Amino acid sequence: MGSQEKVYKNAVEIAKVLCEQKLHYGDIAIDCTMGNGNDTAFLCELVGDSGKVYAFDIQETAIENTRRLLSDYNLLERAELILDGHQNVDKYVTSKVKFVIFNLGYLPKGDHRVVTKTETTLPAIEKCLNLLQKNGVIILVLYPGHESGTEEKKNIVEYVSNLPQKEYSVSHLHFLNQINNPPELVCIEKVKD
Numbered sequence: 001m002g003s004q005e006k007v008y009k010n011a012v013e014i015a016k017v018l019c020e021q022k023l024h025y026g027d028i029a030i031d032c033t034m035g036n037g038n039d040t041a042f043l044c045e046l047v048g049d050s051g052k053v054y055a056f057d058i059q060e061t062a063i064e065n066t067r068r069l070l071s072d073y074n075l076l077e078r079a080e081l082i083l084d085g086h087q088n089v090d091k092y093v094t095s096k097v098k099f100v101i102f103n104l105g106y107l108p109k110g111d112h113r114v115v116t117k118t119e120t121t122l123p124a125i126e127k128c129l130n131l132l133q134k135n136g137v138i139i140l141v142l143y144p145g146h147e148s149g150t151e152e153k154k155n156i157v158e159y160v161s162n163l164p165q166k167e168y169s170v171s172h173l174h175f176l177n178q179i180n181n182p183p184e185l186v187c188i189e190k191v192k193d
């Protein structure tokens with residue numbers, strides 16, 4: 001039994017565990033960085049057939065790849081795929097949501113020039129905070145291993161560190177003994193409305 005227990009080796013794995021713990025049947029969630037749709041599909045499975053997932057990306061290929069993936073797993077009806085920046089999230093989502101994920105940076109096998117940027121990520125986080133229901137969570141996976149990611153991480157950590165403690169519980173996880181600036185995780189939980 002003990003030998004089968006999982007060792008968490010990166011921020012993405014821990015993000016998934018938090019996701020599983022928080023997101024339940026019928027919930028509404030947002031994937032702010034759709035990419036190839038892996039996170040969107042995961043969220044769709046968790047919210048079940050009475051839930052809903054809004055997913056955003058600025059690349060047409062992201063929409064196409066995600067549509068294909070969801071349709072392969074019969075999950076397409078649970079999702080709304082939106083070709084627009086997450087900074088415009090409030091134009092599309094008006095109900096309160098339980099869970100939001102940002103998997104920042106660029107698509108590893110995609111166009112590395114299309115990367116998330118502080119000037120759009122921060123307004124998106126702020127808007128998602130307003131959409132979050134009580135006990136809802138925003139997860140950010142940060143990639144400080146590339147140049148603009150270092151800057152983005154610095155700005156995000158500074159911003160979330162200043163959120164009022166009475167309203168939000170904010171944590172930051174980073175692996176201390178891994179080389180090459182591994183991904184980090186920020187978790188924001190809404191304590192009260």
Ligand SMILES: C[S@@+](CC[C@H](N)C(=O)[O-])C[C@H]1O[C@@H](n2cnc3c(N)ncnc32)[C@H](O)[C@@H]1O
Nearest residue numbers: 033034035036037038039057085086103106116
């Ligand atoms: C690390 S990838 C996401 C990986 C994805 N979650 C998956 O499961 O495959 C980051 C994505 O963010 C997208 N992106 C960049 N700026 C954006 C913005 N302003 N709004 C929405 N998506 C954005 C990129 O196009 C890229 O697909």
